[in-house]
Amino acid sequence: MKQIIFLNPQPVVLKDLFAERVMYSNPPLGIGYLASAVRKKGFNVDLFDMGPERMKLQDLYQEIKENNVQIVGISSFVANHGNGIRVAKYVRENFPQIKIIMGGPQASFIYKEVLDTGYVDIISLFEGEETIPELVEAIIGNKTIANIKGIAYVEDGKVIKTKARDPIDNLDEIELPAWDLYEMDAYTQPGVILTGRGCPYRCIFCSASVVSGAKYRIRSTKNVVDELEYLYKKYNICHFFFADDTFTADAEHCVDICKEIRRRGLKIKWEAEARANTVNDYVASEMVKSGCKHIQIGAESGDNNILKTIGKNVTTDVIERAVKVFLKHGTTVVCSFILGNPEDTDETMNKTIKFALKIKSLSCGFSTCKFSFLTPLPGTPVYEKRDQLGIKLLSGNWDRYTFVDPIAETKNSSRKDLQSKYLQAWVSYTKGELVNV
Secondary structure (H helix, E strand, O other): OOOEEEEEOOOOOOOOHHHHHHHOOOOOHHHHHHHHHHHHOOOOEEEEEOOOOOOOHHHHHHHHHHHOOOEEEEEOOOOOHHHHHHHHHHHHHHOOOOEEEEEOHHHHHOHHHHHHOOOOOEEEOOOOOOHHHHHHHHHHOOOOOOOOOOEEEEEOOEEEEOOOOOOOOOHHHOOOOOHHHOOHHHOOOOOEEOOEEOOOOOOOOOOHHHHOOOOOEEOOHHHHHHHHHHHHHHOOOOEEEEOOOOOOOOHHHHHHHHHHHHHOOOOOEEEEEEOHHHOOHHHHHHHHHOOEEEEEEEEEOOOHHHHHHOOOOOOHHHHHHHHHHHHHOOOEEEEEEEEOOOOOOHHHHHHHHHHHHHHHHHOOOOEEEEEEEOOOOOOOHHHHOOOOOOOEEOOOOHHHOOOOOOOEEOOOOOHHHHHHHHHHHHHHHHHOOOOOO
16 A cells, blocks of 8 residues: 655656657656655655656556555646646545645745645645655644644635745755656666755756755765665666756865766766856866766856846856867767847847857867747746846746747847747757858
């Protein structure tokens, strides 16, 4: 009997096989961490990643019925939020006795909206490894949840939000994800690991510092590499993605992990996200020697004033230098760019396209770029201060927040303007020169 199951609903945005391959590449760490935390308390638990496991609602029905499940926990981020609500509705209608908990960044930021649907009983706000076990104990023990920190729920028609829970300071104390509960063969790249949480930077389009804290909390080198070695030996995983918001935010931590990988003789390949101003020749060299094969850098714009206004606080020179450093050591690099930043104009976006062409020309095939639209998400300054920034949201339907279709207009660009610029960006990038479309 499974007392609680955790679900990661299928992303809504999947429209082709390529997108599916990307979305299904790594196991969702969040529900894995929660499953371990609950299991440590002695409860029977299971987890399902509904997309990769091809799990239908009828399959969920059978799972709940056969195991007499008492609690369903649903993970929520913008890409799967719409389906998360649909799953909650299905469970509520078919199993009204079950308590439904939703957590994750999207639900945490819009907890009132979620609770107003009537399909979710409790929202676990932000980090859940301490909150969820307490909730499970209270629910199964038929005790009050009023004193549990970091939750929101409805009582007598009123939304109650309890006292915020402090971020977990010592990440080594957290149990590793319940790797045995994942269907590992369902993923194209099952090796994913977090070496730390939080982000010390405050880009206005990103909520990382709000979700996980503005302090970069790190796991010890031993703790991280023990997990790498476990996955390497237990599941024969040789390719990993370090899923930190900025793996290079703490250069010493980054280098220590790289050295320990080499010391243990782990023959792995890995990739991560880096910030241009945190990279130098020594750091890049140590990363590559330990198996780093690919890096993503958030370049965002080719205009230095735009980079400043969005809180990136780097320059195009710094970005270009970082790309060159990685290329020098044989690592492929992709730079991501945003079209439609609050102060963007046709001229600044043309500079972005030209800068992307310059990055591409540094080492064709090894340095590449990709473009997306500014997509204001709950918790980000571009969402919370959208009126002040001159941003107009075009829809409140979270299914449309895909990053590849403009969901917001700015004071300088209409939806049509942005669509044209996106087309121009990709045509220019393909042709290797700025062209009009």
